[in-house]
Amino acid sequence: AQSVAQPEDQVNVAEGNPLTVKCTYSVSGNPYLFWYVQYPNRGLQFLLKYITGDNLVKGSYGFEAEFNKSQTSFHLKKPSALVSDSALYFCAVRPQLRGGYNKLIFGAGTRLAVHP
């Protein structure tokens, strides 16, 4: 079965420190990879995506993610965390299978808490 794993329910980081939110996937072929963020009482906002090309992709709000094909991972990173980054982060994968429509598969989400 195709799946996305976010192994940490919550990540705690001090403001100004680097942060990493982990994501691994088990999907056939070469999927498209995404990160979304959900602030309290808000919908999902697109952060960044990997389709092809450079393994390090840059997105909104200073976030970046590194695609590692051998480890089937797509970890979200930021060099210096802000308190305002505190939110729920979802990793999502879209398989690229022939025939039919390929739906987004979401991870369980990781709550990021940045402390002053």
Place this chain on the structure above:
Amino acid sequence: SAVISQKPSRDICQRGTSLTIQCQVDSQVTMMFWYRQQPGQSLTLIATANQGSEATYESGFVIDKFPISRPNLTFSTLTVSNMSPEDSSIYLCSVEYRVSSYNEQFFGPGTRLTVL
């Protein structure tokens, strides 16, 4: 990007009643989706709603419980019928929209439903 609005933003409903959620997009889009996010959970796809055809429901979701309309390329409704407390969730509308050479998926702000 596509701008998506949902009405209502939140509601508190009595058991046994029904609620219709509206989703409006500022651009014409072919594919629209309805998701459910139960408290503390990830997103679960309820159905795909394409204009001009019947909605396609995911396993575990049925039309009698979640009837969907898609009268044109910018609008859709989801009805949560005969509600029970287990239906308390955030319901999110989502669309696919062409951005450069790729279809990206955008999400509405969500409708927070509480069933008493």
